[in-house]
Amino acid sequence: MEIRPILSSMKRNPVAAVLIAAQIALTLAILANVLFIVTERIRTMAIASGVDEPNVFVLGNQNIGNTRDPVIANEEDIKAILAIPGVLAASPGFSFPLVRDGWQTAVTLTPGERIEGPERAAALYFADERLLDSLGAKVIEGRYFTPGEITPFKQGDQPNPPVVLINKGLAERLFPGESAIGKMINITGNQGEPSQRVIGVTEHIATPWPRSRNPDRVVFVPHASVGLGGFIVRTEPGERDRVMKVVEETLFKVNPNRIVSNIRAFEEIRSSAFQSDLAMAVLLAVIGISLLAVTAFGIVGQASFWVTQRTKQIGTRRALGARRKDVLRYFQTENALIALIGITIGSALAIGVNGWLVQNFGFDQLPLSWLPIGGALVLILGQLAVLGPALRASRIAPAIATRSA
Amino acid sequence: MFTYYLKLALLALKRTPVLSTLMVLAIALGLATAMTSFTVLYRLSNNPIPHKSDVLYAVQLDNWDPQSPYDRERGLPPDQLTHGDTRRLMADAKGLRQAGMYQSSVVVVPADPQVRPRNASVRVTGGDLFAMFDAPFLHGGGWSKEDEQREARVAVITRELAERVFKKTDVVGQRIRFDDEDFSITGVLDTWELRPRFYDVTNNTLDDPEDVFLPFTVATAREMDINGNINCWQPPSAPGYRGLMDSECIMTQYWVELPDAAAVSAYQAYLDAYVAEQRKAGRFGRPDNHRITPVMGWLAVNNVVPDDTRIFVGVGVAFLIVCLLNAAGLLLSKFLRKSGEIGLRRALGARRSAIFAQHLTESGLIGALGAVCGLLLTLGGLALVRSLMPNFDDVARLDVGLFGMLLVTAVAGAVAAGAYPAWRACRIAPASQLKTQ
Incomplete structure (x- = not known):
């Protein structure tokens, strides 16, 4: 696959590509740290108490x-x-x-x-x-x-x-x-x-x-x-x-002559002990999912626009012998290129954000192995998002090139 | 002109319903996340006593282990005082007003033996607390210095407790049974919104003020339990309650009101002298580290806003930025897609500024729609926070001022996001676009 034409077209109109790359970079930086916090909280919540939890309860008692x-x-x-x-x-x-x-x-x-x-x-x-x-x-x-x-x-x-x-x-x-x-x-x-x-x-x-x-x-x-x-x-x-x-x-x-209070099953003790961890995990997971959705739809919207804008060029290329597969691949490669730039910047950003969390909030270091995993996730997301518009582009008939103008 | 732009903007939105919906939703989601987290942060950072927060000071003394500091990382003195220091500072009374205090509880025994007794939370305190913290009295008032000296069984209770026990609020002078003794009610407090409950940050800050207020001297005489945190660097040298009261264990909060700079420096000099005096008795084996801290500084030092909230805000703001970038990208596509139309309008005499203004209006409209959807999502987000964190029930509530800020941020954010695309749109040359048509 030839990368040069993609690069030169990006160079002519860089802003949209930069916006998408910036979005991907921020998405990765946020996502890596959010996922890290969520897994850490889930691990905290899973701490074994040593108690036979399903069969134990406690109650308060005060004699008067x-x-x-x-x-x-x-x-x-x-x-x-x-x-x-x-x-x-x-x-x-x-x-x-x-x-x-x-x-x-x-x-x-x-x-x-x-x-x-x-x-x-x-x-x-x-x-x-x-x-x-x-x-x-x-x-x-x-x-x-x-x-x-x-x-x-x-x-x-x-x-x-x-x-x-x-x-x-x-x-x-x-x-x-x-x-x-x-x-x-x-x-x-x-x-x-x-x-x-x-x-x-x-x-x-x-x-x-x-x-x-x-x-x-x-x-x-x-x-x-x-x-x-x-x-x-x-x-x-x-x-x-x-x-x-x-x-x-x-x-x-x-x-x-007594006050009996707070008769609580052990599960209740556990859930109130980890209430803030659960809250944080749920809230951050909701944000993480929304973030992925927003970024994915952003890519879909952008790619759709590019397909519309380039309808005539695509028609011309098809008329000159490019196969459907080539058109599909063009859009996928373009997205992958932008995503890779975003992922590179995003990885650096993720480490920076984690450094800030380590310094100010006593967080653990983000394992570096998370970045390629997060990067792969974002890359796949981008490819899936671009698939629809790219397929639409590949179906553009060569005849389009001769019709308008 | 603006209404005409607005009409055009509405038409433009209708023409690309999917893209427009995506933009509105992205902005709404970003705003809702940022607003939900900001609301919680804003409420938690609230100044609980704005008109007096700079004349009320928390007092700290460093009576900790001579071999090992209380707070190795930050070098802070202990967050609470010993019972003995509290008694002596209150007796010296060198501030305009002052009160040492701690949390306890009593059993409220109803007159009707058929009704089961219940617990009530108690703030054991010096009598200056009410005037110092502007406690809202519904009836009556606090107790007198004389009451304190003769250890009179007097109490201030909240209207909620009065309503529960007496079924009415004006119960000044009536008697109420706590544990095995009758107390005379000197005052009934109205509902007291004090968030965060700044005077005791060691124990649960988001709780309401206590149900009952009792004089410190009475609690000492009755040996009332300390329900809050008790922290010892060495075990008490004598057993029992008396041993604890004369130990180096810290267990009380101490507040002083100092109206001006002269009072502040006088009080600091007094604390210097107090510590020097105690050193002669063999206490305070650490270097000088006593201090007074005003309300907002005290809340900050004690991390009343949890780290989680700050992280939540950081993530929320970062997410909003992603959403705005997203909107900017989509707006750019949307505007450039209309190149032909813009070229035509330019050719027909529309000025660049008009094209620019029209497209900014369109961005602003998307922002405003995003704000409306964002408001609904924010309400949902706050409801989610409340269901996850029941003790945030009063914290995770929409604030009208913040809602105004939401609207402005949304429109401003969208307009900013639309500025470059609009500029690009207005740069479109009339001729080139007409040619390709």
Whole structure:
């Protein structure tokens, strides 16, 4: 295919081609970054919580008046929830994976150790004898707390137990390549002598803050939280919705002086934790699709005009022996040339935009392999858009050349 | 003349319905995206208290870990104060008005035992808050300094809570039961539009102001829980609530009103002296990093406008540019397609300026049509934002001023996009075009 005539015709009338190339360049620059953000958000939203999500729900509970001993009240409530048919486990607490409310501490290994930034931050979960069962998670090494190790924990207390469990993420972070069982750590934040013995490691459990830098570091302390927050409940498969409906009345039968609030299935916790990510992904996807549509229609409109404008030349070329295929190819090559110029400029622009995002918003670097993929996408889009007008051009009869003027 | 151009423009649009629709749609889509994102940005960047935003200052002290800064990247002091510093600064009262505050909650116990109690959100605060922030009282007012000193159980509540509990709003002097104590109502606030809720950016900024306002001294005496963020660089040295109140843990917001430059420098000197005094007691082991920041600066430093919104705006504007480029390309094609007609008109005596004006009118008309369709799409876009982000319910609302801007941008953008094509059209020589006909 001869490129020179295409170039010389473009040179004679460059503005339209420049406008299309600029559009393609901007489209690619926006699209590459938008797609990158969308995939990153989708990945964030897919973070595993470690919770048996379809069968777990949480609820808030607040006792009113100081008539009952809070430790006993707590035990009675748990007993009542466990007695509901279909309930497998229930634990008190306020902080669970993805709920964005909780206790964070620094974990140290030696006295006086300085912790730099978020390196050693871990979430604390207050564990009664059933917490792991209520979450639907398992111990993968060592053992869980025995009932005798669990002590009550009230507002204002400081956690400082002799034994703890940690999750897999923290174990790998603190003791890479070796077993964490029997190791001493300090979770009190006072940089003192390590006083907590690790007795077990659980499988992956997420922190309450899925969007933090270290969403996989957790310490379980053997404290049954008393009067803080509410409960987490796990049911047999398929029983959750029914249990959620009766749990409030069950608790009111134990003691009516309370406020039960926010009975939420775990899916709801997940969707509210990632609400802004979902919003961003949807909005950017809508813009991305509109962008492709606008650019495609722009190419269609421009190509249609060129076909109309060149009707006579095409007729002449056909009369001089050019085949339909040649005419079709002419328009496709022309579009590909313009697109390639646009893609080259667009790739540079995409990197520039990403650099700006990295600098100002702490984004990750756009993988360079995305650019050829995005470029190919834009190229195919251009070819498809130009196909209709080009086919129309190829059907122009040679006789047209002799008719007018 | 303009109406004649408009008539011609309408005729021209009708003659190429597909191309015209494409242009109008492209402009509408671009505008809708840019306007949706701008609306959210504009609403989030709103000055919540325009007439006083430059005399209200957030106070920050740096009591953080001597070994490690609070904010390594930006070098900012902690965003909240300790309970102890809050009490002392309020007692010194060196500003015109000042209030330390935090968020808490109470159980509102109804008089009727058949009605189940409910929670109410509480702002625990110094009594200056109401005058300082121009809180809109419907009835009554705030509590007195004397009430604070004798820890009187007094409260200001919102009209919504008054209506819920008493079924009326004028309840000044009545008693309301919070947890296990009766409080006397000194004032009822009217609906308070405060967006963003600038006085507490650490906790949810898009929430409404709280249902109940209680004196700081009373909350301290009753040991009311701190519902907001509590951040400690070392554990409290004593257990329980008292230990927390005397710890280096940060948990309160602190605002001061300073009416003029003299008051500002006096207050800065006071803070210098306060920090120096505390150093003698062994606190504040870090280099001096205390400061006061006015409202809008405070909102900016604390990223009240989420990064996502800025990115959304960037993408929206870039998309609008693509749409305008698109329109410019299509207009160029459209105008040049009419070369013959233009040549004929020129030959019949139409001046270049007339041809130019006529084509600009046509571009403007497309822009205006794009703006009308864009308005509908913007409403759709904002509805989408609201459905995705329920807490943006009051943020993602069309603003009339912005709509005016939309119209102007659309027409101006389309006219700008049409300027080159129109210029090209008016350069068409009469003779050459007539020849080819």
